[in-house]
Amino acid sequence: MSQREPAGLTAASQIYAALKRDLIQGRFAAGEKLAIKSLKDHYQVGLSPLREALNRLSAYGLLTQENQRGFRVPALTRTDLDDIVTLRQRFERQALVEALDNGDDQWEAELLAAFHRLKRADDQAEDLEHWEQMHLQFHRRLLEPCASRWLLRFIEQLHDQFDRYRRLAPAIPGLRKTLDAQHGELVELALDRRTEAARALIHEHIQLSYEVACGACRDDA
Amino acid sequence: MSQREPAGLTAASQIYAALKRDLIQGRFAAGEKLAIKSLKDHYQVGLSPLREALNRLSAYGLLTQENQRGFRVPALTRTDLDDIVTLRQRFERQALVEALDNGDDQWEAELLAAFHRLKRADDQAEDLEHWEQMHLQFHRRLLEPCASRWLLRFIEQLHDQFDRYRRLAPAIPGLRKTLDAQHGELVELALDRRTEAARALIHEHIQLSYEVACGACRDDA
DNA sequence: GTCGCAACAAAAATCGATTTTTACTATGAC
DNA sequence: GTCATAGTAAAAATCGATTTTTGTTGCGAC
Numbered sequence: 001m002s003q004r005e006p007a008g009l010t011a012a013s014q015i016y017a018a019l020k021r022d023l024i025q026g027r028f029a030a031g032e033k034l035a036i037k038s039l040k041d042h043y044q045v046g047l048s049p050l051r052e053a054l055n056r057l058s059a060y061g062l063l064t065q066e067n068q069r070g071f072r073v074p075a076l077t078r079t080d081l082d083d084i085v086t087l088r089q090r091f092e093r094q095a096l097v098e099a100l101d102n103g104d105d106q107w108e109a110e111l112l113a114a115f116h117r118l119k120r121a122d123d124q125a126e127d128l129e130h131w132e133q134m135h136l137q138f139h140r141r142l143l144e145p146c147a148s149r150w151l152l153r154f155i156e157q158l159h160d161q162f163d164r165y166r167r168l169a170p171a172i173p174g175l176r177k178t179l180d181a182q183h184g185e186l187v188e189l190a191l192d193r194r195t196e197a198a199r200a201l202i203h204e205h206i207q208l209s210y211e212v213a214c215g216a217c218r219d220d221a
Numbered sequence: 222m223s224q225r226e227p228a229g230l231t232a233a234s235q236i237y238a239a240l241k242r243d244l245i246q247g248r249f250a251a252g253e254k255l256a257i258k259s260l261k262d263h264y265q266v267g268l269s270p271l272r273e274a275l276n277r278l279s280a281y282g283l284l285t286q287e288n289q290r291g292f293r294v295p296a297l298t299r300t301d302l303d304d305i306v307t308l309r310q311r312f313e314r315q316a317l318v319e320a321l322d323n324g325d326d327q328w329e330a331e332l333l334a335a336f337h338r339l340k341r342a343d344d345q346a347e348d349l350e351h352w353e354q355m356h357l358q359f360h361r362r363l364l365e366p367c368a369s370r371w372l373l374r375f376i377e378q379l380h381d382q383f384d385r386y387r388r389l390a391p392a393i394p395g396l397r398k399t400l401d402a403q404h405g406e407l408v409e410l411a412l413d414r415r416t417e418a419a420r421a422l423i424h425e426h427i428q429l430s431y432e433v434a435c436g437a438c439r440d441d442a
Numbered sequence: 443g444t445c446g447c448a449a450c451a452a453a454a455a456t457c458g459a460t461t462t463t464t465a466c467t468a469t470g471a472c
Numbered sequence: 473g474t475c476a477t478a479g480t481a482a483a484a485a486t487c488g489a490t491t492t493t494t495g496t497t498g499c500g501a502c
Contacts, residue, residue, distance in 0.1 A: 048272070051273055053276075055277045056279070067231060067234070086369070151304075153282075161371075
């Protein structure tokens with residue numbers, strides 16, 4: 001038997017991806033109750049795959065589920081944001097150290113490639129979504145050699161949570177430039193295996209994003 | 222309008238809980254593909270709530286989902302177990318420190334109560350499931366005052382993963398006694414706010430469980 | 443006016459049937 | 473015998489209709 005292709009995604013997986021994207025982008029108001037009927041119409045899918053996607057998303061933490069009363073978009077609070085950021089800093093520092101330990105030549109090459117694509121996306125500022133994609137991939141690639149699959153999983157989850165805040169916050173003019181300088185420095189430190197400096201920088205990098213993201217939430221809840 | 226009662230759980234939530242329990246207890250073989258039809262018959266539920274539960278469980282990490290070919294029980298490997306344990310140690314140490322910082326009188330009382338129930342469950346060794354329940358609640362209670370909801374969430378998730386290994390491992394005669402002594406010490410250290418000693422002990426406590434749990438997995442995969 | 447309750451409307455959850463996809467088997471060409 | 477392919481059986485995924493639960497409104501008692 002010949003190896004089959006990855007095959008097309010199920011409707012449930014597609015709607016999951018679409019909803020996840022829209023939730024992170026802030027297309028739904030925080031705290032909003034989702035009207036399943038209108039989601040069905042909007043995304044042009046049946047009830048079953050839609051409900052499966054909603055269930056996955058609530059297990060993932062991008063939705064909350066109340067017993068017989070449907071799904072709700074989680075609120076954005078300052079405490080929640082602080083919690084997410086503190087953990088991201090801890091987790092990503094740890095993962096970065098392990099990545100620097102384990103990363104090989106192949107990884108270095110791919111990291112450089114990811115950084116290159118990110119810079120390119122930066123130039124053509126018209127396509128914001130494309131930059132977001134490249135940015136996510138860069139950070140994934142950076143930590144990839146970390147052997148702890150669970151740690152990477154949690155980092156990804158926290159990253160998605162964080163982005164709900166960040167993408168809602170008002171854009172700051174010079175910011176992109178500063179962040180991108182940090183990305184460049186991260187690559188350099190990574191290639192040189194300057195572990196301590198890299199640790200400190202990733203912390204600072206997240207801290208900077210945090211200060212931006214604070215613009216997204218009112219006082220606490 | 223008067224406040225309504227918590228209301229009965231949906232079929233999806235019930236089947237979710239039942240499946241989760243059975244997965245953690247090791248009722249399904251690791252790596253096994255789940256036959257949806259027979260699950261439906263066994264748990265006496267319809268397809269829709271069953272599939273919703275399966276989707277939640279795979280987002281939670283107790284199942285894996287392959288594109289158009291259903292759900293599968295994740296394998297048990299040594300690398301996975303090591304990963305889980307290392308993170309549990311780090312996370313629970315951290316959470317414990319924060320819990321000791323934040324815990325108040327009320328918490329101290331409830332912790333003592335939880336410990337008492339655990340000891341009681343220990344005496345009546347006939348009901349193993351009851352002890353498991355009390356044990357879980359004790360550890361939850363211990364860390365409860367930790368303010369980081371996300372950290373507690375991850376700890377719970379890792380705990381469930383770990384239990385898949387632990388509960389499959391062969392029972393060791395004197396073990397329960399040693400573990401329970403540690404629980405008692407933990408309470409004492411917690412009440413006295415001896416943070417460093419408590420940190421060290423929770424680490425050791427997890428380490429001991431780990432050595433038991435190793436019995437559950439073959440050589441690596 | 444407020445409370446309780448019934449009736450109704452809307453939404454969520456569930457069911458059973460149908461469609462789609464995969465897994466398996468058998469057949470025939472080379 | 474090996475490979476490819478068609479055909480069939482089984483399983484997964486999806487659909488549309490139905491049931492159950494919630495939320496709202498209106499009516500009457502106090």
